[in-house]
Amino acid sequence: MSSAAPLPLPGRQNPLVIGGHMDADRALLTPRGELVHGCAEALAEKLAGLPAGTARIDVDMSGVHFMDSAGLEFLEVLRDHGRRRRLPVTATRWNGQPRRILELAGLDTMDPLRSPAPHGAPSPALTAVAREREERLLLLQEEVEQLRQAIASRPVIDQARGILMATYGCTSDEAWHILREASQLSNTKLRAVAEAVAAGSRPNGPRPPEAVRDALSRALARRHP
Missing domain, CATH: 3.30.750.24 (STAS domain)
Incomplete structure (x- = not known):
């Protein structure tokens, strides 16, 4: 069983x-x-x-x-x-x-x-090891959380890449760099940029926020002058 x-x-x-x-x-x-x-x-x-x-x-x-x-x-x-x-x-x-x-x-x-x-009272050496392990575990938890977010974000990011490829004739890698650069330029999370692109492509969909629109325009201009 x-x-x-x-x-x-x-x-x-x-x-x-x-x-x-x-x-x-x-x-x-x-x-x-x-x-x-x-x-x-x-x-x-x-x-x-x-x-x-x-x-x-x-x-x-x-x-x-x-x-x-x-x-x-x-x-x-x-x-x-x-x-x-x-x-x-x-x-x-x-x-x-x-x-x-x-x-x-x-x-x-x-x-x-x-x-x-360790058995009994921990020695100073073991205490130092325990502290180091605790710090590593904190880093581990951050890494795992980033992985969780990446898994949850991937579908909408892939959708946004496809929209950019179809609209501007760019490659998959170019679309990825455009999204990432727009995220950096607008100080917006990559997933939020991708969601804005995907939502804006729908009939009567909302336009991306002004900061995201401006960042996308700048990123596209650099890739497709």
Whole structure:
């Protein structure tokens, strides 16, 4: 039986599903999808359903293609389960974006559960490491949020590029640079510029704001003098 985590990323339909099987007294778990909000709860449910005689848990992470900071909660659930049950737990075969998240968090990319955890009062060195990790996690959260926004913005940006290409005979790359330059010149978010272009192309659609119109004109003049 599989456990699924709710609430996948906006624009995606690929929540976490945790499969697996028993090999004698060893449990092999195979998560598939995204480590986002709800993944730790799904894992806890899966672990609670393992047979009482389970002596080892190995988690194959190769099927996970995206994670945000909730993935660290997923790892903590695994680590805590191993401590309480006094059994070895591994989480290996990380790839792509999740592997980069581990790097940013300062964890072992081969198996983050091998990273040593402090016992008792933290030493000054461990405190410094904890502070550095907290700073990295803040950067990680910003990076993930930018990725979320990019995923949500892509359809309207692609639509605006198509409109510019059809209207001005420019290439896809030229249309992208025009939108980006107009965003910079008008101090307006790229998505807002794209939405203004798309809305203005509709019958009786509203004209883009004056600042955006002026920036688009200047950007177009530079690309198509």
